[in-house]
Amino acid sequence: MRLFAGNRTGRRLLAALGVLLLGAGAAQAQSGPYQSTAAATINNAVACPASISRQIHVAESFTISDLDVGFLATHTYRSDIQLELTPPWGGSPVRLLQGLGYSGLGYDNYNVLLNDESSTLVNTGFHASNDNASAPPYQNDVRPSNPLSAFDGNNAQGDWTLTICDTYGPLDNGEFLQADLFFNRIDLSLSKTVSTSTPAAGANFTYTITVSNAGPSAATGVSVMDALPTGITHVSDSGAGAYVPATGIWTIAGSIAPGASRSLTITVAAAYNGSYTNTAEVYTAAGGDMDSTPGNSASAPSEDDTASVAVTVSGGPPAPPMCQPGLLLVNSSGNALSQTNTGVISPDRAVGGLTPAGTSPPDAYAALLNQSS
Known part of the structure; x- marks a missing residue:
């Protein structure tokens, strides 16, 4: 519980009277990539210049072009917290969160992605409010007190050190929960x-897919999955990279620079009436995406790396009935057929004729159930 929470005068008065009414706070920890989740209490024991430190190890060797830092901690009057990051090569630390001590702002908790490209400085604008320490990391994208670009151009490999201290130790304690480095x-x-x-x-129409990179780093190894729905036939395609209709994979050569995009146009046609939905998703990409995961549309269909459009085809014959792929086919005598069912019934009436629903099809026609047409 925080007494006289709205102002530092009340806090100073309580401290002067003896802080026996308050005890040190405690909390729990959570998890993520280049990461530390070793919880630590932030209280009078780590009042600056005392501190706690947490190391994050980067095993790979690569050059930094951009670094963002995720930071999750509980703390009433969160601006008591001072946070610095020291690189593996022993360079000067960068103070990412400037502790404000006695004059600190009365907002609680940090659940932030510290990102040089953010338009909002930490603890200002939309961030002049409490963070939800229980929300999935990281709730708010904000600019750090000092730029992370100081690390750009160096090799990321080694042990990075986060140093945390409390600039107003007597009151308003909290707990470090989690930190992540995103390169x-x-x-x-x-x-x-x-x-x-x-x-x-029977008429041609086109799908156009555009993949864009709004991140601070170039995107490489990008491919997109756009498998055409059953009943939609590939006619041709044009655009950046190579599209393989049989797999639905569009591979983009080279890189997509920050702020750039690549497009593919696929010309298609549909023979039968009906509604068709075509869904595309970023399938692979090197590096971490800020707000989506490639290739996971089944579990996260609403991410911004997935897009769908629907069409309604008319003016032609109805689509042939569909058999569920994988069902065992039998002939009129009840004997299993050796062919594998692909799910499409041939509309060819010349072979065996059509068979009324609920009766066994002639052998020759049953065999055609195995053909895609």
Whole structure:
């Protein structure tokens, strides 16, 4: 409980009267990539110049072009916390959070991604409010007190040291929970458009997919999965990179620079009436994306690296009935057929004729259930 929470005068008065009414706070820890989750209490025992430190090890050798730092801690009057990051090569530490001591602001908890590219300085603007320490890291994207770009151009390999102290130890304690280092991050998003949402059966129309990089670092190793739905036939494609219709993979050569994009246009056609939804997703990318994970559309379909469009085709014949792929096919005598069912019934009436629903198809027609057409 915090008494006289709204002002430092009340806190100073309580300290002068003897801080017997208050005890040291305690909290719990959580987890992530280049990371520390070793919890530590932030209280009078680590009042500056005393401190606690946490190391984060980077095993790989690579050059830093951009570094963001995630920081999660509970603390009433969070601006009591001072946070510095020291690089492995022994360079000068960068003070990411400037502790304000007695005159600190009355906001609680840090759940922040410290990012030079953010337009909002920590503890100002939209961040002039409490952070939710229980929200998934990291809740707010803000600019640190001093720029992380001081580390750019150096090799990331080695042990990074976070140093934390409390600039007003007597009151308002808390706990360090988690910190992450995010190097050379990208921010890919995907958009998808269609030339018409109501194409005529047999007529060509186009899908256009655009992948954009809003991150501070170039994106490499980028591919997009855009498997055409059953009933939509590939005619041609053009644009950056190479598209393989059989797999649905669009591979983008080279890199996508910060602020740049790449596009692919796929010309297609549909033979049958019906509604068709086409979904594309960023499938692979080197480096960590700020707000999405490549190749996880099944578990996170709302991320910004996934996009869908729907069309309704008319003016043609109805689509042939579908069999569930993988079902065992039998002939009219009940004997299993050797072919593997692909899920499409052939509309060819010349072989065996059509069979009314609920009866066994002739052998020759049953065999055609195995053909994609």
